[in-house]
Amino acid sequence: MAKTLLTRQNRFRDLTVQRNYDIEEDNLRLDDMRLIVLSKKEHEVGYSTLRRYSSAITYLIEYAGNIRVEDITTRLIYDYIHYLKVDREPYSKIKNRKVKRKGLHNTTINGHIDTLKSSIEILIDYEYLDERTYRNPFNRVSRLPKVKQKPRGVSKEDLAKFMSKIDTRYYVDLRLKVAVYLMLETMCRVEELTYIRREDIDFDTQTVTLNKTKNKIFRTLPFTKKTSILLKQLLRETEEFESEYVFINIRGHRIQPDILRKTFTRTSEVAGLEDKITPHRLRHTGAIQALENGMNIRAVQKILGHQDLRTTMIYLNIQDSHLQEAQEKYSALSILEEEKEHKLKKRRRR
DSSP: OOEEEEEEOTTSTTSOOSEEEEEEGGGOBHHHHHHHHHHHHTTTSOHHHHHHHHHHHHHHHHHHOSOBGGGOOHHHHHHHHHHHHHTOOTTTTSTTOOOOOOSOOHHHHHHHHHHHHHHHHHHHHTTSSOTTTOOOGGGGOOOOOOOOOOOOOOOHHHHHHHHHTOOTTSHHHHHHHHHHHHHHHHOOOHHHHHTOBGGGEETTTTEEEEOSOTTSOOEEEEOOHHHHHHHHHHHHHTGGGTOSBSSBOTTSSBOOHHHHHHHHHHHHHHTTOSSOOOHHHHHHHHHHHHHHTTOOHHHHHHHHTOSSHHHHGGGGOOOHHHHHHHHHHHOTTHHHHHHHHHHHHHHHHO
């Protein structure tokens, strides 16, 4: 019986500690698949992607047990999808996170299925499974319909309430204010923001370069003088730590995205906002406002870092007030009005 010895490195704190592992290739199980996938992908993908592989396989193990990979059938997959859709509790592993509903969103389920499909492909690529005799069962599974939702931006009123509760005499609040300004202008993701280094900022050209991006393609984006003043103030405040990063915690280490999200949540609660402001809603707000102010959609696409223009097109869902104005001005009923006006002119001539 063929065996492969794999050694995992203790690179990621909450995935797998260093260990030796014997894999029986003729009896490959889901737990083995998880180890192989993490071992093969850890130097190719980022932490969040690696964690997504781990979670997807772990969820399947929790449902079906540590079964053989070859025992995964299309019927089992559809039963598993039904479980995720109806019975799975969101955030069940997170303490103090109470969610009333059961079942995951279609987009989340599709993500799990896509990740599992990719995991099987990795086993085939590295010849743990014979592509001549084995067919990936996930290839025959249809994706759940994706519910298209309008991006939720932040209203001017809510943003004003939020900003009124920020006191820049305190470092945490100053850091938050700089984050808000920079995210509105550059429309960056919170992960991209936390990886900005001092050397990435050019005050002469008033640009910031985002190097740690989702699609691994850097973006150099402009910011205004107001943001420039705030950035300089923040950098002066943190000079003593000699950190390479712009956004750091009170110990001088790069701030984690979740910590910054919690700061947004706390400030939203202090401001009395029912609909809490999040970093990603600021990204939506930046895109929506830019388009409403007349920015070309190609420019918005470049700032957002979208490779496909269709992804950016969702921001063209203009607000109802603008829709009403457009309807009043360009309504097809104008044809009837023109006809009516033409008849009146004829009568006057008679």
